Amino acid sequence: MSDASEVTxxxxxxxxxxxxxxxxxxxxxxxxxxxxxxxTDPVFIGIPFFYWYQMLWVLLSTALTMTAYQLWERDRRARRAATSADGGASE
Incomplete structure (x- = not known):
């Protein structure tokens, strides 16, 4: 019985x-x-590529982290719903 709970x-x-x-x-x-x-090229509004590329990744990282969090929460809710619909058999 303990082996089954460890697997789940x-x-x-x-x-x-x-x-x-x-x-x-x-x-x-x-x-x-x-x-x-x-x-340094391409320059964007006078800012060399090296700098604006890094600043762009600040915004992209924020969006990707928010997306990852929302996916994680959706996955967690789905797993919780699946175990509660299962009747708690996996506990």
């Missing part, structure tokens, strides 16, 4: 969780790959 509580890789991971990892990859943005 184990982390499950789902497409939603993969999407969440990609949303959270993308800003790190973009900022750590300095060679992709270590240049």
């Amino acid at each position: 509580k184990a982390a499950v890789v789902t497409p939603v969780r993969v999407a969440i991971a990609l949303c959270l990892i993308a800003p790190f990859v973009a900022m750590l790959w300095v060679g992709s943005y270590a240049k």
